[in-house]
Amino acid sequence: MSKSHPVDENAEILSLYWDNDRLYFLDQTLLPVDVVREEQTSIEQVWDSIKKLKVRGAPAIGVAGAYGLYIGARSHAGLSIEEFMGKLQEMAVYLNSSRPTAVNLSWGLKRMTSVAESSASTGSSTAQVIERLKEEAEAIHQQDQELCRAIGETGRPLIKDGMGVQTHCNAGGLATSALGTATAPMYLAHRQGVSFKVYVDETRPLLQGARLTSWELLRAGVDVTLICDNMAASLMASGKVDLIIVGTDRVAANGDVANKIGTYGLAILAKHFGIPFYVACPSSTVDLNTATGDAIPIEERNSEEVTSFGGRQTGPEDVNVWNPAFDVTPAEHVTGIISEKGILRAPYSEKLINLFRGL
Template identity: 50%
Template sequence: MDTFAIPRSVEWRETHITILNQQKLPLATEYIDLHTLEDVYDAIASLKVRGAPAIGITAAYGLALAASHYKAETVHEFHSRLKQDRDYLASARPTAVNLVWALDRLTAAAKDAASVNEAKTALIHEAIRIQIEDEDVCRRIGEHALSLFRPGDRVMTICNAGSIATARYGTALAPFYLAKEKGIELSVYALETRPVLQGARLTAWELMQAGVDVTLITDNMAAQTIKAKGIRAIIVGADRIAQNGDTANKIGTFGLALLAKSFGIPFYVAAPLSTIDLATKTGADIPIEERHPDEVTHLAGVRVAPEGVNVYNPAFDVTPNELITAIITEKGIVRGSYSAALPALFAKEEQHETI
C-alpha cells in the first residue's frame, strides 16, 4: 500500500487550478476549481487552501493563470497588469511570507521576456517548478528532522504543517511520514488548534490516512499531556522566520515553546528556506493577521459566546528565538546564533547555484 496515498492540495489544470477544499475536511473530501484571480484570492483568504507553502503554490498558479488571459499588446503593458495582480494576491494573507516569495519569484521569471507570449510561458513554467521543488524540499526537511527522534518517541505538534499544507510530505509532519515509510514507530500528539481546528480537522485526518499513530488533544491539555504521556519533543511549522530566528506560526505555538522550556524538552521549528525572511530583522517586525470574531464566537456555524462580546482573534503568535532548540530546513539543522546561521544558509544556496 502506498503510505502517501493522500490527496494533493493543489493541482495545475492548464485552464484552471484544482484545490482540495480544506474547509470541508474531515467530513467531506471536496475539490473545487479556481478559474479567476478573485477565486484564488478567496481560496487563500478564506482558508480553503492553507499552509504557507501551499498558499505560495496556489498564488503562483493564480498569477500565471490570470496572466494567461491578458490582452496586453506590449511587454510593458503586460508587466504593469502583472504588478497590479501580484499586489492584489499578496494582500490575501499578510503573515505567511511564502505568499509574497512565490509571487515575486514569478514576476522575476518573466522580467526579461522578449514578448508577451514568452512572459506568459515563463510564469507557468516557474509556478510548476515551485511546486516540484517544494516536494523535494519537504522530503529533505523530513529526513533531517527524523534524525532528531528515536524509535518509540512521542512528539507533539500544533496546527497543520503536513502534506496538504505543502506540495507533499509537509514540514513539521514530514518526519512522521518518512518514519512510517522506513518502519520506525513514532507517536504524534496533535493539538486541536482553536479557533479553526486545523489540528483536529486536518492533521488528525491526514496522519490517519497514512496510518501514523496520532492522538488528538485540546489545546489546553498540552501541559498535562507532556507530563502524563512523556512527550519527548515538540515540532511545529512556520509562516515566517525573521533573520534572528523569531518565528511566527499558528496561535498557540508560543505557549508550547514556553511549556517545552519548562519541561526541559526540545522545541523544533521545521520550515523551508522560503519561509525565512532575512528582510525582517526580528519577530516584532512581523505583521500578525487578525481574523473575524465569528471564528471564536461560533463552532460549526453555531454561536457559543454571548452576542456583542469583545473578541481578540490573532491568527499567529511569535516564538522568540531563545526558546527554539533548532530550526530544521532543507539545507540542514540550524542551532545557536540564528542571526548568523540563517543568512549563512542563503550564502550556501547562492554558492551552490553558481557552481
C-alpha cells in the same frame, strides 16, 4: 465557471493539483467530512480561496499564489508587453494581500514577477512572458515537493522508537504540496518502521490540528492522538512527550518564528519541561529582511471564528473579540530549525545569513 469534484477515497490527497493547465485546490474548509477538489478559474477565485483557507499553509499558498498569478496573466494576453507588465505588478500586489503573515506567498510572487521582468527585458512578447510564468509556477511547485522530502530526511533522525512527538496546527501535506514540513520527518520515520506516537493539538479557533493534521496522519496509518489545546501542559507533565515539531509561516533574521496562534505557549511549556522544540520550514520561509519577530505582520481574523463553534454561536454577539491568527515565538525558545539544508541551532542570525544566502 469553477467546478467541484469529490475525491476518490483511495486517491492520493494533495493540497493542490495542476493538471492539463488547470488548477484545483482541495477545499480544506470541508475536511474531514467531505473531500472535495475545486477548480480555480480566475485570480479572484484564487485570492478568495487563500483568504478563506480553502488552501492554507505557508508553502502551499506560495505555490497557489504562483499559479494564481499565471491564471490572472492568461486573461490579459491581448495587452501590449508594457501594459501587461504593469498589470502583472498590480495582480501580484492583489494576491499578496490575501494573507500577510506567511512570507512564502510574497516570495513566490516576487519570483514570478522577476522572471517576467527578465523575460520582457530580452524582447519577449506578452504571450512568451505568460508561457514563462507558467514554467516558473510549475518549477516552484516541483521544488516545494523536493524541499519537503529534504526537510523530512533532515529531521527524520530526531524521531526514535518509543517516542511521543507533539505538533500544533497543520504543517502537514495539506499545508504544502507534498509531505509537509513538521510532519515530513514523521512520515519518513513511519515508512521506515519506527514506532512512535504523535499528539496533535486541536488548534482553536479553526481546528486545523483536529480537522486536518489528525485526519491526514490517521489516513497514513500513523499512531495519532488528538488533544484539546489546554491539555498540552498535562500531557507534557505526564512524560508522554519527548519531542515537539511545528511549522512556521515566517522566520525572522534573528530566528524568531511566527506560527499559528498557540505555538508560543507550547514553546514556553516545552522549555519548562525540558522538551526539545523544533521548527521545520523550507528556506523560502526565512525572511532576512525582517530583523526580528516584532516586525512580522500578524493577520487578525474575524470575530465569528471565536464566537461560534461548529456552526453554533458560543459567545455573545456584542462581545469584544481579539483573534490573531499567529503568534511569534522568540528564538531563545527554539531548540533548532529543521530546513532542507540541515538543522540550525542557536545563535541563529549569522547561521541564517550563511545558510540561506549561500555565503
